[in-house]
Amino acid sequence: MFPPFSHLRRRPLAAIPSLLPRLLHSLSTSNTPATRAPTTLVAVLWDLVASRPPSTLPLYDAAVRLHLAATSLGRVRLSEVFIHPGHRLPAPSPAAAAASVHLCRVCGRRFRARDTLLRHFDAIHAREHAKRLARIDSSRGDRRVRLAAALSLKLSKYEKAARELTAAADPGSPADDLRRARVAVELSRTPSDSLRQRAQEVLNEGSIGCLMLVSGRDELVPLLRLAREKGVRSVVVGGESGTARWADVGFSWAEVVAGKARKAAPSVSSKWRDRDVLKRLEWRYEDDEDEDDDKDKVFAEDGDEDGIEELARKTKGKPWWKLESDGEESCVCR
Template sequence: MFPLLGDLRRRLLASAPRPPPLRRLSTITSTPATRAPNTPVAVLWDLAASRPPSKLPLYDSAVRLHLAASSFGRLRLSVAFLHPTHRLSVPDPSADAKQLCRVCGRGFRARDALLRHFDTIHTREHAKRLERIESSRGDRRVRLAASLSLKLSKYAKAARELTAGANPGSPADELHRAGVSAELSRHPSASLRERAQEVLDEGSVRCLVLVSGQDALSPLLRLAREKGVRSVVVGGESGLARWADVGFTWSHVIAGKPRTAAPSFSGKWRDRDVLKRLEWRYEEDDDEEDVVFEEDGDLNRSEELAGSANRKPWWKLESDGEDSCIGG
């Protein structure tokens, strides 16, 4: 009896409708973010003709300039030209509303309060982290150093900025710290013009960022447009920006507006390049020779046809007429 019940149960299970198979949940994908363009970009900066705001340190200005240039493509070259006698303008800390701690983000009204806070809290925390790493051994030391590496680098960067703000170095040092190559020149504008000419002749970049206010550089921008190189001018207070594809002021760069506007400009440039490649141009071929009909040849041919019409048929021989006369 029990085997019969087992068979009946198996038959009922086999005849029952099966639920649909479970489908694998697909990963929810959001709209892909716009990729940063891979266009090689060169930044040429005339520090004598286009100085950043005096309230902002030169290091911060150079970093924000790089962020603005990187939004148009991949930064390949960044050079600043300055006079050997150029000196840094030290910002007045009392002019700022608040002094921010780069580690915890806490704000202070005076720089002295910020320094006391940094030494009392963050310097001690940093010393304790180093002691923990030094007291560890083997794999535990490696894992601990890896887990604390972010905090250690954050403290080192904040301490370096505080030291640089208290004892600012030379402009070349600040530019090198921000990743900008500094070249001393008695005539910065002329040196920038020569370097820009070399860059355009080499064809190594497709976007040229000129940080200058000299209107005499307009021929470079016209040459860049002829070569298909995009041009961006920082220092739009002058008339140089009207020759470029897009221009920004230093206040725009500090506020981060180029990073917001770059995708739309890059899209317009790509569309223009596509239309230029698809554009059909008719060029008249001067080497093509006109077909000339020779009238003499046509006349000779017509004469041959007329002569052939007056001739006797090929089956009638000349001797046939003579024979018929003799026979008659």
């Protein structure tokens, strides 16, 4: 007698409830269309003298939000800001300083006064950071490597927050805040001229598909026209005067700070893709006169010119539909 196979039948049936959620999840994810990330190369050029972010927002936060809006349009290939060597950030007003909220970048707590934030940072996070470093120093071998890898995220977060607090103590130097936001800083006596030259070089290279100009000067209108001729999309930030009407899209600093520019960027890039597809499929009228001339020439070359001349000589003085036989029969009948 063979053993019963009932135990073999129960295992697949028991596995169905565990496999059912995975199957449903795979079906639901396969039905939903995948959102394609934009691959357009974006160049961000910023004239800090001509277009300043709101004074109520730190320059570092404004640069980060501008970078997020640019990354929503595509992959940022170049991000550069032009500032004057003697440029200093305006000191915040007492009312704005009193109304501003200081955020701890480690734990996320909010404080009304900067001194309270510094005391909190030194009393809690500085001590925790020292303890982590002591644990790493006291360990040896593989345990040291594993512990350093496990605490690397917390160590980097603390160091970044400490650099931000140190840089905020000297609000007069904007270059440090911009470099911390991963923006290349170029000191120039004439920032607007340097921005125009750099934008001209980028457009002549033809290596980008979108040019974002953060400036409000009307002298940039020829650059926007050149970008349109070369098929490069243009975005203007802070050009409330009249520069934004020459660009494909224009955003204000308020929209960038509030995140509206970042949310609108995917729809803008999808419209650009649809417009490019329609241009490729667009019907264009082409004159066929040249083609007709070519056909006549080919027909004349392929035909027998001698036969044409002889036929014209014989039918001279007669209608073209009458032949020689028709004339002879008419004579006989008479």
